[in-house]
Amino acid sequence: MRSHKVIEIRNLTPSTYIIRMEKNDFTFKTGQYITLGFSGSIDRREYSIYSSENDEHLEVLIKEVENGLVSKKLKRCKPGDKLDIDGPFGHFSLQNDEINKKKFLFIATGTGISPIHSFIATHPEMDYRLLHGVRKEEEAYERDSYENGNYILCTSREKTGDFHGRVTEYLKQNPVSSDTVCYLCGNCHMIYEAYDILEKQGVQLGPIHTEVYF
Amino acid sequence: MKKVAFKTLGCRLNQYETDAIASQFQDNDFQLVPFDKEADVYVINSCTVTHQSDHKSRNFINQANRKNPNSILVVTGCMANNAKNELESREEINYVVENDRKSSVFSLVEAHYKGEILHPSKLNTDLFSYGSTEKGFHTRSMVKIQDGCDNFCTFCIIPSVRGRAVSRPIQDILDNVRDVISNGAKEVVLTGVNIGRYEFENYKFDDIVEQILELEGDFRLRISSIEPDGFGDKFLGLLNHPKMTPHLHLCLQSGSDPVLLQMRRMYTIKRFKEIVDRVRSVRSDFNITTDVIIGFPGESDQDFDATCNIIKELQFGHVHAFKYSIRKGTRAERMTEQVDEKIKTKRSELLRGISDQVKKQYRTEFIGKEQIVLVEKTNGKIAKGYGEHYIPVEFSGEELKKNHFYKVKIKSMTAEDEPVLTGEQMI
Numbered sequence: 343m344r345s346h347k348v349i350e351i352r353n354l355t356p357s358t359y360i361i362r363m364e365k366n367d368f369t370f371k372t373g374q375y376i377t378l379g380f381s382g383s384i385d386r387r388e389y390s391i392y393s394s395e396n397d398e399h400l401e402v403l404i405k406e407v408e409n410g411l412v413s414k415k416l417k418r419c420k421p422g423d424k425l426d427i428d429g430p431f432g433h434f435s436l437q438n439d440e441i442n443k444k445k446f447l448f449i450a451t452g453t454g455i456s457p458i459h460s461f462i463a464t465h466p467e468m469d470y471r472l473l474h475g476v477r478k479e480e481e482a483y484e485r486d487s488y489e490n491g492n493y494i495l496c497t498s499r500e501k502t503g504d505f506h507g508r509v510t511e512y513l514k515q516n517p518v519s520s521d522t523v524c525y526l527c528g529n530c531h532m533i534y535e536a537y538d539i540l541e542k543q544g545v546q547l548g549p550i551h552t553e554v555y556f
Numbered sequence: 557m558k559k560v561a562f563k564t565l566g567c568r569l570n571q572y573e574t575d576a577i578a579s580q581f582q583d584n585d586f587q588l589v590p591f592d593k594e595a596d597v598y599v600i601n602s603c604t605v606t607h608q609s610d611h612k613s614r615n616f617i618n619q620a621n622r623k624n625p626n627s628i629l630v631v632t633g634c635m636a637n638n639a640k641n642e643l644e645s646r647e648e649i650n651y652v653v654e655n656d657r658k659s660s661v662f663s664l665v666e667a668h669y670k671g672e673i674l675h676p677s678k679l680n681t682d683l684f685s686y687g688s689t690e691k692g693f694h695t696r697s698m699v700k701i702q703d704g705c706d707n708f709c710t711f712c713i714i715p716s717v718r719g720r721a722v723s724r725p726i727q728d729i730l731d732n733v734r735d736v737i738s739n740g741a742k743e744v745v746l747t748g749v750n751i752g753r754y755e756f757e758n759y760k761f762d763d764i765v766e767q768i769l770e771l772e773g774d775f776r777l778r779i780s781s782i783e784p785d786g787f788g789d790k791f792l793g794l795l796n797h798p799k800m801t802p803h804l805h806l807c808l809q810s811g812s813d814p815v816l817l818q819m820r821r822m823y824t825i826k827r828f829k830e831i832v833d834r835v836r837s838v839r840s841d842f843n844i845t846t847d848v849i850i851g852f853p854g855e856s857d858q859d860f861d862a863t864c865n866i867i868k869e870l871q872f873g874h875v876h877a878f879k880y881s882i883r884k885g886t887r888a889e890r891m892t893e894q895v896d897e898k899i900k901t902k903r904s905e906l907l908r909g910i911s912d913q914v915k916k917q918y919r920t921e922f923i924g925k926e927q928i929v930l931v932e933k934t935n936g937k938i939a940k941g942y943g944e945h946y947i948p949v950e951f952s953g954e955e956l957k958k959n960h961f962y963k964v965k966i967k968s969m970t971a972e973d974e975p976v977l978t979g980e981q982m983i
Binding site: 384388431432433530531533534537552554556 | 706707708785813814817818820822824885887891
């Protein structure tokens with residue numbers, strides 16, 4: 343377990359925020375997650391790393407959970423506070439031999455965009471499209487980070503996105519070519535449904551290319 | 557001569573570690589006695605994977621204390637990590653030794669008898685410094701290749717109590733295997749928490765298996781429990797090696813994709829079936845056994861039916877099913893749709909019925925065929941042991957000896973819940 347000093351909190355919506363911390367000598371593979379909690383506290387939660395492998399700092403994207411214990415406390419942390427980090431964990435990673443050769447489709451719901459942001463920030467030269475499923479446009483977290491045309495916002499509760507409806511509906515209407523490498527991150531139902539749709543469209547999904555958010 | 561008694565709960569890795577510790581005690585003039593007998597030292601190698609494991613560990617602590625309140629009572633294993641404060645507060649327990657210091661249990665007891673009271677925190681923390689297991693409890697010689705797990709399945713406490721994945725250097729493993737073979741071991745079993753994720757320098761799990769299979773000697777290799785996500789085509793290609801036993805314990809956990817996702821398992825049912833098909837294409841009677849969790853949060857009747865159906869479809873040789881129980885600190889602890897205990901019990905009974913039936917069907921197929929049995933117990937004329945498929949066999953013959961291979965013609969099967977193949981030695 344390592345202790346990292348908080349640099350800043352960036353509020354993206356009333357309930358979603360990014361904590362930027364000192365990186366120190368921490369290393370990770372883009373797509374991995376950490377467990378985070380206040381120094382000395384036993385209450386910890388898992389968060390995918392939002393920042394790039396190469397950034398000088400470490401960032402996580404957090405959605406405040408209603409009645410949640412840790413996400414509410416973390417939102418109140420201030421620059422200079424110490425957070426304990428354990429990890430990195432997980433096998434949700436890009437294959438080195440594919441990064442510059444293949445075209446990618448990333449599908450995320452809500453804050454499930456976090457590891458995808460890290461993928462793209464680490465390898466901005468990648469040939470990718472990103473489908474981001476949210477309820478409202480305000481949840482299009484830092485969409486300017488993605489190149490124009492590569493980010494497709496699917497909004498289910500309002501018509502303000504690039505597509506009105508769920509990501510799975512978008513996928514049905516816009517089939518994917520079978521040579522696309524797909525990574526899915528977000529809630530269980532989306533992954534289950536999208537997996538099925540992609541498979542029917544002839545995409546071979548590697549078993550490690552999914553990460554569930556709860 | 558001082559007496560020592562052991563009780564091991566849980567996984568094969570624990571069994572291996574107990575074997576190694578027991579051998580060390582025997583090498584130092586301790587007499588091994590059954591756990592229900594009076595002993596000078598009791599060692600409980602605990603498990604904490606379910607509530608039931610915790611309960612059993614507590615019962616064995618009480619039992620040891622009742623047998624000899626003046627004994628040295630050592631509790632180690634995963635419960636020692638997970639419930640350290642509780643165990644340390646119990647006066648009857650002399651030492652609570654966490655997993656990473658388990659290999660030094662003998663040093664602790666030895667020091668105790670010399671009047672030096674060592675605190676377990678001062679013990680060596682090498683995860684792989686166990687000695688040989690030749691005098692332990694098993695004929696099969698277990699070799700530890702790995703410890704810990706990084707998968708963080710949402711139900712599982714093991715990464716917290718066994719720590720992050722660590723792999724033993726390949727040369728140490730090969731030396732260990734050569735050593736046990738030269739000491740007469742006929743069956744080597746690879747153990748660890750998540751052995752499919754073995755990774756040392758550039759060597760992966762299939763490399764270690766390949767190199768062990770290439771070693772000289774009259775032995776066979778058994779892979780213990782393995783996750784379906786941790787190996788590739790090279791490993792599958794090694795399954796038809798003459799030294800490889802046709803048995804894999806491939807952990808399924810659920811037959812429903814939505815439940816597998818919630819568990820954060822890294823495979824789908826389709827992928828699992830593909831692996832089973834690939835394995836059975838090597839040998840159609842390959843014994844595939846598995847683990848199933850019943851009543852994981854959110855498991856619907858439909859999800860449970862899917863699990864029952866896949867057990868029938870894949871014809872598992874044995875299903876180790878257990879009811880889900882909340883483990884503190886895991887992600888599933890915070891899941892809201894916990895399944896009622898009565899429903900879990902009902903599903904358990906149903907699933908047990910199905911898996912017993914499937915097991916009987918699978919084992920019946922061996923009647924009339926041959927098995928190479930490694931004898932574990934014998935009176936010279938009747939012997940018990942396991943065939944290459946890891947099915948228990950009892951057979952008759954002449955001048956039968958322990959730790960020898962015999963070719964046996966299977967004639968019938970007993971009618972118990974755990975059916976035993978019966979047969980005769982082939983000359």
